[in-house]
Amino acid sequence: MTKNIYLPEMATIQEVIRETHNIMTFRVTLNNPEAMKNFSFKPGQVGQVSSFGTGEATFVINSPPTRMDYLQFSVMRTGEVTSKLHSLKAGDQIGVRAPLGNSFPYEDMKGKDIVFVGGGIGMAPLRTLLLFMLDNRADYGKITLLYGARSPVDMAYSYELQDWLDRDDLDTYLTIDAPYEGWQHKVGLIPNVLLDIAPSPGNSVAITCGPPIMIKFTLQALEKLGFKDEQIVTTLEKRMKCGVGICGRCNIGTSYVCMDGPVFTRAQLRQLPNEL
Amino acid sequence: MPVLKGKELRIVGFLCNWCSYGGADTAGVGRFNQPTDLRIIRVPCSGRIDPLFIMKTLLNGADGVLVSGCHPRDCHYAEGNFYARRRLEVLHRFLPILGIEPGRFEYTWVSASEGQRWQQVVTRFTEQIHKLGPAPKIAGPAASETLRQMEAAL
Amino acid sequence: MKYQQELKDSIRKALPGLDVVIAWSAGYDPLHATPHFIRREEDIDRLEIGPFSVHNLATYLPGLRGKKVGIVVKGCDSRSVIELLQENLINREEVTIFGFPCTGVVDQTKIRKALGHTGKVDFCQIASQTVVIGLGGEEHKLRLSKVLADKCFSCQYPNALISDHFVGEKISPSVQTEGDDDLEAFEKMPMDERFAFWQKEMDRCIRCYACRNACPMCVCRDHCLAESRDPHWLSQEDSVRDKWMFQLIHAYHLAGRCTECGECQRACPMDIPLLLLKKKMNKEIKELFQYEAGVDPEATPPLLSFKMEEENINEREW
Amino acid sequence: MAKVQFIKSADVKPWLAELAKEHRVFAPSYDGEALLFRPFDLEQEIILDRAATMPPKKTVFPQSEKLVDFTYSKDPENLSRVKIDARETLPEGSTVVFGSRPCDARGFTMFDRVYLSDKNTDIYYQARRKNTLFITLACRTIENTCFCNWVDSDPCDPTGSDVLAIPMNDGYLLESVSEQGEKLLNSKLLADGSSRKVEADKICQEIAGSINNTKDLSQAPAKLLAVFDNMQFWEEVSAKCLSCGACTYLCPSCYCFNITDETNGMKGKRLRSWDNCMSAQFTMEASGHNPRPTKAHRLKNRVGHKFSYYPTIHGGVISCCGCGRCIKSCPAGIDIREIVLKAIDFEPAAVEE
Structure with missing residues (x-):
């Protein structure tokens, strides 16, 4: 029997974490124990999460494949589906169609230094890869994380940040846009802070994700630091419905973000027509 | 208890908060006998009623729609019902082109103190709808599902 | 069209001060014209006006705000321009209006109906009152009056009601009555037949919204509630109820604003008689408020105003 | 070896009535002024001498269908x-x-490459596609808007059909194309048609000769990409576009859809319904950002998808079957042929300034 690509797996929300005023994190398990046990994905892959009656929306699975107690999705409230999801609580039922899309080229990154640059909710896709790498620490060189948000209260995963800061095998920098009482980390826009930190492009890969305006200037900063197009990885977002390359809306020329993405290197992006 | 004999019909009433809803309340407090076919939706003002509410109600299978607001010059918001009057009159005249009998939709004014008048309005409108009988229904699975749900809600 | 050259000259003179002039040119076959956007001198030569100039070009105006736009209008189109001005949806100083005396436009559906099908038209000539159409090697003659759009028979405004440049001599409205009054006939039908009629007609709607997008007064464009999830007026189901409801939304949002240009019905690829709903609405508006949309740039549409005592509303009678 | 049968014109309806005992049968008949594929009805006049207003797209790809029922x-x-x-x-x-x-039936082959790919199978589509048989009528009249010969097809093309019917003066020659089609040709109303095969072939040749000159579109994929960033080009060709969905919904090869949920009390359904890239909502993101904000962007995608992206992905096959309905039914008279040719002929102006 061919799999029905549109029928979600029923899943239960195990835990809801309020990250910021508009971001909530959901830890979910598939109801079918067999399906949960056999579930496998690669860092960077996404899922279509549905609240039945409202619809589906696309989120990255931001827990790493190395920690399979639950699948984690972080949801920023922007539209109809995300608002509905924000009203859900532990024990509620949702639908999940996952994994979808491509993943970060984590195999190619082995042995390299890694620079993560995340802004706001853009930290979610980085988190899956970051944790995956930390769980396979020996495979990678120096890992640097720069995570920025508007203000301390806009920082997601705040409960994990101290761990990351404390780790010896991870250089973590946090930044906020404007000074804030009690803030002990960097202040300034992500691209500027990135130039300050000035990670060496030598044997590095930079992975960046965040709002479009931040991406734009971060790419410029990376270029200034000497990162080549092949060394920069980012993720794209588009309105998606089917998630499997059929419904026809997420294409940029011949590339379908839901199938060929969401992860692209800057070199690949340059090959695409300009329609972001 | 229904005043009228036979099966209840689906009648929807859009009542303004300040006058007619109060009027209906007054009628209730005064224990005036009224038919029970009417389901009331309270709105802030008759001027809030988009005529499309009424069209959608009728297309979804209601047998009748009654709108009641404050008497002209008595609107809580000064002029809401003046606008409403124009819109509703246009709708009243437009509906027959769709094959919906003119009497299935009426609008009137009842103040909060007019419990007696409310009783008369409801009774008269319900009688009028019963005379017309159940409204013709749109065929098709989507429409019948709505009807089934509506039936269950009554 | 005898004023065509004069119109071209007039446009040529004005073009340097304008970003674009919207007119018509020949379409994909001899039976069709198409909107023509004149940006350069050489584009002017392709301009053609005549009985195939069916499109109401006023539809494009709200989307071109901020540009200096010239527009060629038939009498009926000029009413849409006036209505847009009335509602402050376009700026008078940005629009240059070219008018001409219109002697009527054809209704493609009527031609198709008369000839069976019009897939292979070789040529079409219109001489005085006769249309000669070459169809797959055969020649067909039709009386022009048989294929003119219904709206042309009752046309009160053959000359643009508002214009900066008017070419040709103004003509007086023709008082032909050859067109059937389909609304009157329809209103003789019993209620249950009307109800059944709409169910049947609306069933073939494909929800392409050509009716809406061709309508010069449907100015919400990309923000139409037909596609809104919140509020959720319409479902995505393929149901007569939703399709019909959309037409009621369209009709009611045009109450007191519709100039009866007929673009909704002309644009409908399924030939659904949508104009009937608008005609009915306009008839009632006219009776109630003695108002016609798009005639007076200073007038306020009737549903945007009120009178303490309405002469023609006797709601207390019920 | 294909099965070849002949049917007299007068026997068509009785034959369809026979088929209707086992299958849902659709044939073109008038609904108001629109010629549509409607459920076969002995009382209805079947119209076969002109192209239908709308292709039989709904038979395999309904305007709206239920994917999931939930309670x-x-x-x-x-x-x-x-x-x-x-x-x-x-x-x-x-x-x-x-x-x-032929264009109508061939349209579904454009769907097949996407819906039944090696990566994913759309089982709803698959179920309908497998169980929908096309008895396709070769075209004797070539309309002004026809251009199937531009896109590697012809008026007698059997691609995507199960039976090809060639109109003769006294009836139709029925040639099976697929095995399933062959099974349809067992009626007693049909007679062996092999003796008339030569005559039918001649008719096909005549038709092919009567069609407008073909155009070479092999440059389209590259040329359309070359003008991708030239917004002036796209604004000019899309100026008269009204951004409605008539072209896409009447297109035999437009396959995009939307998925939405509808609820009614404690019950609901997830629907898959036609969607079109001409609509601003198609790509509108929840944040309010729209990668295709104007009609110029959207028309570019439609033309680009059919004549550039799809052929690039799918071995050069243009995702347009040349039926011309988008031209005929466009309320603004946009001619897709004109746009493609314009892009092919477009020479970027010599370096300015």
Whole structure:
């Protein structure tokens, strides 16, 4: 029997974490124990999460494949589906169609230094890869994380940040846009802070994700630091419905973000027509 | 208890908060006998009623729609019902082109103190709808599902 | 069209001060014209006006705000321009209006109906009152009056009601009555037949919204509630109820604003008689408020105003 | 070896009535002024001498179909818990479409490459596609808007059909194309047609000769990409576009859709319904950002998808079957042929300034 690509797996929300005023994190398990046990994905892959009656929306699975107690999705409230999801609580039922899309080229990154640059909710896709790498620490060189948000209260995963800061095998920098009482980390826009930190492009890969305006200037900063197009990885977002390359809306020329993405290197992006 | 004999019909009433809803309340407090076919939706003002509410109600299978607001010059918001009057009159005249009998939709004014008048309005409108009988229904699975749900809600 | 050259000259003179002039040119076959956007001198030569100039070009105006736009209008189109001005949806100083005396436009559906099908038209000539159409090697003659759009028979405004440049001599409205009054006939039908009629007609709607997008007064464009999830007026189901409801939304949002240009019905690829709903609405508006949309740039549409005592509303009678 | 049968014109309806005992049968007949593929009815006049207003797209790809049925129910153990039961709803039964045109039937082959790819199978589409048979009528009249010969097809093209019917003066020569099609040709109303094969071939040749000159579109994929960033080009060709969905919804090869949920009380359904890239909502993101904000961007995608992206992905096959309905039914008279040719002929102006 061919799999029905549109029928979600029923899943239960195990835990809801309020990250910021508009971001909530959901830890979910598939109801079918067999399906949960056999579930496998690669860092960077996404899922279509549905609240039945409202619809589906696309989120990255931001827990790493190395920690399979639950699948984690972080949801920023922007539209109809995300608002509905924000009203859900532990024990509620949702639908999940996952994994979808491509993943970060984590195999190619082995042995390299890694620079993560995340802004706001853009930290979610980085988190899956970051944790995956930390769980396979020996495979990678120096890992640097720069995570920025508007203000301390806009920082997601705040409960994990101290761990990351404390780790010896991870250089973590946090930044906020404007000074804030009690803030002990960097202040300034992500691209500027990135130039300050000035990670060496030598044997590095930079992975960046965040709002479009931040991406734009971060790419410029990376270029200034000497990162080549092949060394920069980012993720794209588009309105998606089917998630499997059929419904026809997420294409940029011949590339379908839901199938060929969401992860692209800057070199690949340059090959695409300009329609972001 | 229904005043009228036979099966209840689906009648929807859009009542303004300040006058007619109060009027209906007054009628209730005064224990005036009224038919029970009417389901009331309270709105802030008759001027809030988009005529499309009424069209959608009728297309979804209601047998009748009654709108009641404050008497002209008595609107809580000064002029809401003046606008409403124009819109509703246009709708009243437009509906027959769709094959919906003119009497299935009426609008009137009842103040909060007019419990007696409310009783008369409801009774008269319900009688009028019963005379017309159940409204013709749109065929098709989507429409019948709505009807089934509506039936269950009554 | 005898004023065509004069119109071209007039446009040529004005073009340097304008970003674009919207007119018509020949379409994909001899039976069709198409909107023509004149940006350069050489584009002017392709301009053609005549009985195939069916499109109401006023539809494009709200989307071109901020540009200096010239527009060629038939009498009926000029009413849409006036209505847009009335509602402050376009700026008078940005629009240059070219008018001409219109002697009527054809209704493609009527031609198709008369000839069976019009897939292979070789040529079409219109001489005085006769249309000669070459169809797959055969020649067909039709009386022009048989294929003119219904709206042309009752046309009160053959000359643009508002214009900066008017070419040709103004003509007086023709008082032909050859067109059937389909609304009157329809209103003789019993209620249950009307109800059944709409169910049947609306069933073939494909929800392409050509009716809406061709309508010069449907100015919400990309923000139409037909596609809104919140509020959720319409479902995505393929149901007569939703399709019909959309037409009621369209009709009611045009109450007191519709100039009866007929673009909704002309644009409908399924030939659904949508104009009937608008005609009915306009008839009632006219009776109630003695108002016609798009005639007076200073007038306020009737549903945007009120009178303490309405002469023609006797709601207390019920 | 294909089965070749002959049917007299007068026997067509009785034959369809026979087929209707086993299948849902659709044939073109008038609904108002629109010629549509409607359920076969002996009382209805079948119109075969002109192209239908709309292709028989709905038979395989309904305007709106249910993907999932779901029901909410309170957990009796714990009333604050709501259980959801979601199940798929697959289409059943078989369908025969009579009188589709070669372009109509070929349109579904554009769907096939996407819906039944090696990566994914759309089982709803698959169920209908497998059980829908096309008895396609070769075209004797070539309309002004026809251009199937530009896109590697012709008026007698059997691609995507199960039976090809060639109109003769006294009836139709029926040639099976697929095995399933062959099974349809067993009626007593049909007679062996092999003796008339030569005559039919001649008719096909005549038709092919009468079609407008073909155009070479092999440069289209590259040329359309070359003008991708030239917004002035796209603004000019899309100036008269009204951004409605008539072209896409009448297109035999436009396959995009939307997925939405509808609820009614404790029950609901997930629907897949036609969507079109001409609509601003198509790519509108929840944040308010729209990668295709104007009609110029959207028309570019439609033309680009058909004549550039799809052929690039799918071995050069243009995702347009040349039926011309988008031209004929466009309320603004946009001619897609003109746009493609304009892009092919477009020479970037010599370096300015």
